[in-house]
Amino acid sequence: MQNPASTSASSLTAATPTTSVSPPSFPPPSSSTAPHSTTANTAAGGTAAAAPFEFPREYHFPPFFTRQPNATTRHSQLEKWSALVLSYARHRRLYRISLPSAAAAAAGGPSSYSSSSTVADAEELFHNRRLGRRLGAADAREVLEHMRREGRAEPVAHGGDGGDGDGGLWWVYWKTPDEWAAEVEAWVEDTAQRGVVFTLYELTEGEDTRGASFHGLDPELLQKALQVLVKRGKAQIFGQEDQRGIKFF
Numbered sequence: 001m002q003n004p005a006s007t008s009a010s011s012l013t014a015a016t017p018t019t020s021v022s023p024p025s026f027p028p029p030s031s032s033t034a035p036h037s038t039t040a041n042t043a044a045g046g047t048a049a050a051a052p053f054e055f056p057r058e059y060h061f062p063p064f065f066t067r068q069p070n071a072t073t074r075h076s077q078l079e080k081w082s083a084l085v086l087s088y089a090r091h092r093r094l095y096r097i098s099l100p101s102a103a104a105a106a107a108g109g110p111s112s113y114s115s116s117s118t119v120a121d122a123e124e125l126f127h128n129r130r131l132g133r134r135l136g137a138a139d140a141r142e143v144l145e146h147m148r149r150e151g152r153a154e155p156v157a158h159g160g161d162g163g164d165g166d167g168g169l170w171w172v173y174w175k176t177p178d179e180w181a182a183e184v185e186a187w188v189e190d191t192a193q194r195g196v197v198f199t200l201y202e203l204t205e206g207e208d209t210r211g212a213s214f215h216g217l218d219p220e221l222l223q224k225a226l227q228v229l230v231k232r233g234k235a236q237i238f239g240q241e242d243q244r245g246i247k248f249f
Helices: 071-092 102-107 117-125 137-149 177-190 200-205 219-231
Strands: 096-099 153-155 168-172 197-199 235-238 245-248
Touching (some): 200 245
Antiparallel strands (some): 153 168, 235 245
């Protein structure tokens, strides 16, 4: 059984001068700040000609990329960035993003990407090329820390690709492990799979789950979700690390 790797990432670099980001101060986008777009990935993997991702209006104005000194405004800014990260990740079916080293960000240098085209495509999340603005590395980390407090992000424990101790990989939970567990459990009920044994690969890549919301799910995130079911007595995982199976009760 094979477990295909599924690591996706984003990048971010130096911050820009401080101005106000109060939402009411933003004018509507002009023709020179037309929304950026990107193509979504399908659940089964690969690229489809799906509806492009539409960035929110704040993304098209420089203050959005600048750390705000006022506590109330800063909280609003973090909320908007968190919503953008989750919306973008859901659209592209990204499960992790990586932060570049602070040194590279401060120097304004290129981000430390992997060779994955999915990783490179995700740069637009934190880098608005039309504006020539990037979210600073420290500010991007604070966005993820804010998301962690909300239960929507978490550092990847083992570091993984891009995990350099100064940035590292983060889970982005546009659906939490508990929410994925609920969807797997609903599928088991709807398709009468109690008592059936599946390999973990079959759950995310097999024909039986094609069309299910968790088809193509990151293998490690799948295991987090399945552990929720195990703790509830709804499933049992057995076998070796690279040959694991699961039985639903």
